Amino acid sequence: MEITASEMKKSIQKIYERLDKVSPVDFDCGKLCGEVCCVYDEDNNNTEELVLYLLPGEELMYEDSPEFELYYMDSSEIRYPHSWKDSIYLVKCVNPPRCDRSIRPIQCRTFPLVPHISKDGEFHLILDETEFPYECPILRDHIRLNDDFIKVTYEVWKMLIRNPLVYDLVDMDSKDREKRTSSYKTVI
Numbered sequence: 001m002e003i004t005a006s007e008m009k010k011s012i013q014k015i016y017e018r019l020d021k022v023s024p025v026d027f028d029c030g031k032l033c034g035e036v037c038c039v040y041d042e043d044n045n046n047t048e049e050l051v052l053y054l055l056p057g058e059e060l061m062y063e064d065s066p067e068f069e070l071y072y073m074d075s076s077e078i079r080y081p082h083s084w085k086d087s088i089y090l091v092k093c094v095n096p097p098r099c100d101r102s103i104r105p106i107q108c109r110t111f112p113l114v115p116h117i118s119k120d121g122e123f124h125l126i127l128d129e130t131e132f133p134y135e136c137p138i139l140r141d142h143i144r145l146n147d148d149f150i151k152v153t154y155e156v157w158k159m160l161i162r163n164p165l166v167y168d169l170v171d172m173d174s175k176d177r178e179k180r181t182s183s184y185k186t187v188i
């Protein structure tokens, strides 16, 4: 039975609510770095633009938000798994680092952890050290992440990869990562 848009939106809302209850650290880490992960832009460092890729269904959260500009790309325009045949949605943060935090995307909520599927097919969370040109002080200074943040983030991603599209995306990113480096740090 196909899931309706309203059911999909409710399930994303539940994920956001679960992640709202935890935080990577118990202080405002943005004060350490000027919220660089919100304001960094690859082509034009520290501009006011930031774009985040959405997972399937997240686009339903942004239809009426003035703080996020929702748009989409054709899946053929970008290197994405072949299973992603429909449009790929993205949001631009209109006024970073300020935003409606209750609807910030999953990609933003689970940083600095990312999902990874190892060569033996095991699912893990690892530190997202390799993919950003800016320095995150949590990673640089080896600041310990909260246990409940790790646990909830793990459970959420484990649930998300039950969606074959999400699995294929995590799998593709993981294979790319394994080709680049074997020195990523597994958290769980």
Ligand code: SF4
Pocket: 029, 030, 031, 032, 033, 034, 035, 036, 037, 038, 111, 112, 135, 136, 137, 138, 139
């Ligand atoms: S997650 Fe890292 S880069 Fe982002 S605000 Fe916190 S310390 Fe800064």
Ligand code: SF4
Pocket: 037, 038, 050, 093, 095, 096, 097, 098, 099, 100, 101, 104, 105, 108
């Ligand atoms: S969604 Fe909000 S917290 Fe996340 S990067 Fe954009 S402005 Fe920063």
